[in-house]
Amino acid sequence: MTTHRRTGQAGRIIAAVADVMAFILVLWILMYLLDAxxxxxxxxxxxxxxxxxxxxxxxxxxxxxxxxxxxxxxGLAAVVYLLVGHTVANRVRR
Structure with a gap:
């Protein structure tokens, strides 16, 4: 496996983890607002x-x-996780 392919996979994993974290936070906001x-x-x-x-x-x-x-x-936490996670993922991919 080439270094480029490994860094691409690592970047995708980092971005996916950030997305899941933000999803959980947004899901809780929705559950709270909808009085789950x-x-x-x-x-x-x-x-x-x-x-x-x-x-x-x-x-x-x-x-x-x-x-x-x-x-x-x-919401702030979700935005921070998305911004930081995707920034780090893009840096890793380079």
Missing amino acids: NRGNALVQFVQDSAHWLAGWSHDLFTFDQDWARVVAGY
Whole structure:
């Protein structure tokens, strides 16, 4: 396998991981806004995963409405993961 092919695969893997992380965060935002049943195992898993992924940003903003804090905090984390993940993936591919 050539070095170019390996770096291309590594870049795709990094981008895919960033996409999955952002997807989990956006999924939690949607579940929160749609008032998903927090007693459901899937909802709990997504909430726990999103809370762990956005631990650094989920209480960063102090809006009066809870929904605005969730959207801003978890949304910021999703955008950061996408930007950083895809930037690193593009650098690796070069």
